[in-house]
Amino acid sequence: MSHEVVDQDTIEALAAELRELLGPDAVSDESAALDRASIDGSHLSPVIAEQLPLGRAQLVAYPASAEDIATTVAAAVRHGVPITPRGKGTANYGQTLPMAGGLVLDTSKARRILEVGEGWLRAEAGATMIAIEQAANRAGQQVLQYPSTAQSTVGGFVSGGSGGTGSIAHGMIHSGFVTELEVVHAVPDATLVHIEGADTEPYLHKYGTVGVIATVTVRLEPLQEWRAFFASFDDFHDLLKVIRAFPEIEPTPRLVSGDLPTLAEALPADPAIQPGRASLRAILDVASIDAATALIEAAGGRVDEIREGAQACIKLSMTSYNHPIEWLQKAYPDTYFHVEVWGDAIIDRIDELHDVYEGGMLHIEAQQGRPIGMLAGVYRGADAVYAGLPKIEALGVGWHNPHQWYVDYEPAETIALARDTDPQGLMNPGKLVAPGTFQTGSQM
Numbered sequence: 001m002s003h004e005v006v007d008q009d010t011i012e013a014l015a016a017e018l019r020e021l022l023g024p025d026a027v028s029d030e031s032a033a034l035d036r037a038s039i040d041g042s043h044l045s046p047v048i049a050e051q052l053p054l055g056r057a058q059l060v061a062y063p064a065s066a067e068d069i070a071t072t073v074a075a076a077v078r079h080g081v082p083i084t085p086r087g088k089g090t091a092n093y094g095q096t097l098p099m100a101g102g103l104v105l106d107t108s109k110a111r112r113i114l115e116v117g118e119g120w121l122r123a124e125a126g127a128t129m130i131a132i133e134q135a136a137n138r139a140g141q142q143v144l145q146y147p148s149t150a151q152s153t154v155g156g157f158v159s160g161g162s163g164g165t166g167s168i169a170h171g172m173i174h175s176g177f178v179t180e181l182e183v184v185h186a187v188p189d190a191t192l193v194h195i196e197g198a199d200t201e202p203y204l205h206k207y208g209t210v211g212v213i214a215t216v217t218v219r220l221e222p223l224q225e226w227r228a229f230f231a232s233f234d235d236f237h238d239l240l241k242v243i244r245a246f247p248e249i250e251p252t253p254r255l256v257s258g259d260l261p262t263l264a265e266a267l268p269a270d271p272a273i274q275p276g277r278a279s280l281r282a283i284l285d286v287a288s289i290d291a292a293t294a295l296i297e298a299a300g301g302r303v304d305e306i307r308e309g310a311q312a313c314i315k316l317s318m319t320s321y322n323h324p325i326e327w328l329q330k331a332y333p334d335t336y337f338h339v340e341v342w343g344d345a346i347i348d349r350i351d352e353l354h355d356v357y358e359g360g361m362l363h364i365e366a367q368q369g370r371p372i373g374m375l376a377g378v379y380r381g382a383d384a385v386y387a388g389l390p391k392i393e394a395l396g397v398g399w400h401n402p403h404q405w406y407v408d409y410e411p412a413e414t415i416a417l418a419r420d421t422d423p424q425g426l427m428n429p430g431k432l433v434a435p436g437t438f439q440t441g442s443q444m
Contacts, residue, residue, distance in 0.1 A: 005101030006081050011058045014079040014103065018061050021071050026062045026109075033060050037104040041092040044326060046337050047382045047403035048094050054405065055099040055430070057084070064109045066124050066182055066192060066214035073212055074190035076103050082426050083186065085208035087126060087156025090149045092322060094405030095160050095207040099430030105212060107155050114215065116141075120179060122217040125155025130314065132218070137310065141220040144170045144177055148321040150314050155213045158204050165283065165317045168367055169252040173204050180217035185210075186422040202417050205409045208428045210421045226254060228312040229282040229292060230272035233301040236260045239278045240347045242299045246282065246366045249291050254283035254313070256366035257320040263361050263376070266331035267319050272305035281320070283313045324363045325374050335359075337379040338402070339389070340441075342372040345396035352395055356388045370398075386439060393442050400441035406433045408440040 011029070018027045028034075037057040042048045059081075063069045076083045082102030089096055098104050111126035113135045121143070123132055129146040132154055136143050145166030147157050157164075158181075163172040170177065181200045182192040192214055195203070203211055233239045239258045246256040257280070259267075264279035273279050280301065284292055293303050319327075325338045336359070346353055346362060354360035357377025364373040377388070385403065392399045407414050412435050418427065 005056075005058060008058075010079055010081060011102075014076060014081050015059055017075050017079070018059075018072060021075060022061065022063060022068055026064065026068075028060045028062075029058070034058065036089075037086060037106060038098055040089045040094060040096045041326075042094045042097065042405075044092045044322065044329070044338075045403045046334075046379045047385060048405065050382070054094050054097040055101060057098045057104040058101045060104045060106055062106050062109045065112070066110055069105065069107060069110055069125070069212055069214040070184045070190050070192050072103075072105055073184045073186060074188060076105075077186050077190060077424065077426060078188045080424065080426070082429050083208075083212070084428050085155075085159070085212045087153030087159075088128070088149075088151060090152050090156065091160045093402055095428075095431065096156075097405065099405075102426075102429075107212075107214075108153060110214070111153070116220075119220050120217055121220055122180070122215060123154055124215050125213050126153050128153055129157055133310075136220050137223055139220075140223050142223045144219050144221060145173075146317070148317050148323050150317060154216045154218065158216055159206065159208050159213055162205060164321065165255045168247050168254065168256065171368075174201055177218055178204060178216060179219055180215075181213055182215040183211035183213055186424060186426045202410075202413065206407055206414055207431045209407055209432050210414060210417045210427065212427070224251065225286045226310070226313050227284050227286055227289060228307040228309075228316040229284045229289065229303070230270075230305045230307075231280040231282075231292075231296045231301050231303045232274045232277035233280070233299070234277065235300075236278040237350070238300045239280050240350060240364070242280075242295045242301070243364055243366050243371060244344075244347065245295055246292070247368045249284070249288045249295075251285035251288055253285070253288065253292075253366070255317060255320055256280070256282040257324075258364045258366075259324055260361050263324045263328055263363055266328040267324060268327070272307075274304055281316050283316060320365060322374060325376055328361075328376060335378060336376045337385060338363075338374045338376045339385070339392065340372070340400040340402055341375045341392060342367075342398045343370050343396060346371060346373050346375075349395045349397070353392065353397060356391045356395075357384075389439065398442050401439050404438055404440070406431050406438065408438075411435045
């Protein structure tokens with residue numbers, strides 16, 4: 001799958017220039033650094049894991065500021081070297097793998113919180129989401145949403161993520177979460193390009209294929225008093241009875257996740273996650289605890305524990321979205337895969353959905369409008385994964401194929417934009433393919 005790599009003389013010339021521009025410690029061609037820069041969370045997909053490696057870095061740069069990110073991109077373009085931007089490397093499906101070799105641009109050292117205002121915060125791309133949340137909290141505010149991996153960088157989140165903790169109230173990252181960006185296009189005299197409002201959207205969830213994000217301005221809201229809420233049920237079907245009602249609680253929950261016992265027992269050991277019981281975990285405003293408790297008890301469940309503090313809530317976030325699948329794979333190595341699913345049918349036709357794949361188990365997330373989830377099953381090869389997708393769709397369930405590394409959100413528009421912002425095709429090569437090349441998902 002890897003593209004041809006860049007000749008070594010060109011790499012050495014770029015390395016020499018970058019050491020002059022950024023300093024000798026900001027550039028590395030050591031084997032260990034190249035290896036670290038060439039892996040991400042692709043192991044989550046056995047389909048992709050069978051195809052690894054998908055490229056290896058030839059050089060890594062660690063710019064320490066947004067301005068240095070622009071300097072690095074400009075130098076790479078002058079030498080004709082491909083650029084793969086990277087945050088903390090938590091991408092799950094190969095989006096940050098350097099398929100054409102070349103330069104990996106690691107943004108994690110450009111991590112300053114630049115400014116906090118009333119309702120907004122501006123940070124460099126390498127700032128972690130937990131650092132952004134903490135900075136917002138000190139100002140009496142909170143970030144609208146953050147990924148389940150809170151140590152992810154803000155640049156990585158908006159470049160590769162979709163939503164997360166807070167999405168019940170605020171939707172996905174394209175729903176006004178980002179208000180401004182500074183991006184760097186792949187041109188020889190690259191500088192920071194300021195973009196506002198709706199013009200930021202073509203750069204979100206595009207894996208850096210149309211420009212490297214250098215700074216991000218995100219929306220904030222007034223700080224709430226959150227609690228980590230743990231409940232359980234004898235039967236997963238009883239949990240499903242209440243999951244659609246949780247988004248209607250006021251104030252709106254920040255997160256609501258649910259799992260069957262096998263998935264729940266694979267999570268890190270916690271006295272609040274009861275063995276043999278379906279687990280519901282939520283981040284709730286303190287004012288909604290009574291309403292949530294009433295919902296749980298009316299459905300035959302019980303509240304097991306309620307915890308205070310930001311750390312308890314962050315820890316609970318790490319058991320949401322893709323994380324239960326990761327923990328399941330750690331508990332049962334080389335066994336499970338997953339497909340992303342959504343819609344009311346994942347509740348209404350749960351038994352049929354579980355039957356699509358051997359060992360089928362649904363992890364579910366409450367959302368406004370339609371619940372979403374991750375359907376785990378025993379891995380029997382890529383062909384078996386794809387053979388199940390029409391069966392899922394026939395149930396009225398929407399699906400997305402996560403076993404890919406290419407841009408599948410507005411790919412045609414992204415390819416068109418890249419012709420202007422990346423005329424040499426140097427930005428994260430291999431991640432832009434013609435629409436329809438691969439199976440991506442249904443539109444339910």
